Amino acid sequence: MTLLRLEEVTRTVNLIDAPPLTILSGVNLVVSVGDRISIVGRSGSGKSTLLNMLGLLDTPTTGEMFFDDKPVQSLSANARDRARGRDIGFIFQQFNLLQGRTALENVMTPLLYADGRQFWQRSKIAMEMLERVGLASRATAMPDKLSGGEQQRVAIARSLVRGPRLILADEPTGALDLETGASVMQLLDEVATASGAALVTITHDPAIAELASTHFRLDHGLLTPSGVAVEAVPA
Template sequence: MSLLRLEGVTRSVELPDAPPLEILKGVDLEVSVGDHVSIVGRSGSGKSTLLNLLGMLDNPTSGSIYFDDVPLRSYGSGARDRKRGSDIGFIFQQFNLLGGRTALENVITPLLYATGSQFWKRRQIATTMLERMGLGERLNSMPEQLSGGEQQRVAIARALVRGPRLILADEPTGALDIDTGASVMALLDEVAEQSGAALITITHDANVAALARRHYRLDRGVLSEVDVNRVLALSSPEVTL
């Protein structure tokens, strides 16, 4: 079942006294329920622009984006915000935890915008999610009291607490050491698989990208599917992204 689909998506920026700058060029991508897709590309390849489109934060210059086979252009701004809040979870490289808030309070935050039982049981739901991340003893810890790996697990718990159907992980291990990063990715993949969510990992790290089941390379705005051996070859110092 197709969850997210991009057809011929482009994104360009108007420049004064110059032709438009083309950032994305004819991107086609289909992500199914339960899929794990990686997109690898160097800085300046268009990864952030693509992430904003996948997360319903921006609109393409041309082409179409569908969520559950419904074109995003048919959503008003309010409906799009609600869809994003309920169905998409974002995990960022720098964690973006709220200062002055405990781990539990950080994870509760998305549930403040929920309705029904999710809102009324928000403390219980957030506690259960942190326990699932192995942080049951750290509920009342502030971000500065947590290690980098613990902070990233709090960020993952916050992204998953509303049960999103699509998880967008933007350089999820970029601020972690190799061992902690591998542990975090294994945990993220496990939780996504258990919940049936689709996971898209956007990264410049070929080793992280190789952990996905389907692999893409974004190069100068062009997205192409590659096999895992090609992804791993990108980590060689002799091969440029």
């Protein structure tokens, strides 16, 4: 089942006193249920713009983009927001945890925008997710009392607590040491597999990219298939 489809998508921004800048050029990509996709690119290659597009934070300048077979350009901003909150989970390099909130409160945050059982049982659901990532004993800890690996696991729990069908991981191990990064990626894959979610990892690290089953290279806004033997590129 196809979740997301991009067909000849471009993204261009207008500049003052300069020609328009094309950031993405003719991008074609299909993300289906259970996919494990890696996208490798240098700084300035368009990774952030592509991530925003995949996460329904932005829309194409030209081309077609479909989410659940619905054209994204035809959805209102509110409809995109609802789909993003319900079906898409984001994991970032810098964790983006709320300071002054416990691990449990951080994981509960997305459930504040849910309805029905997810809202009324948000504490129980969040605790169950912390248990899945091995941090139930750290539920009351503040972010500054957690190690880097623990903070990333809290971020993973938060991104998955609403049961998203698509997980977007932006340099998810960039702030971690090699061993911790490998364990975090293994955990992310296990949890995503258990929930049946598709996982798209955007990274500059070839070791992380090789963990996926389908590989792409983004270079100057062009997305092309890539083998697993990708060379290291600057972040």
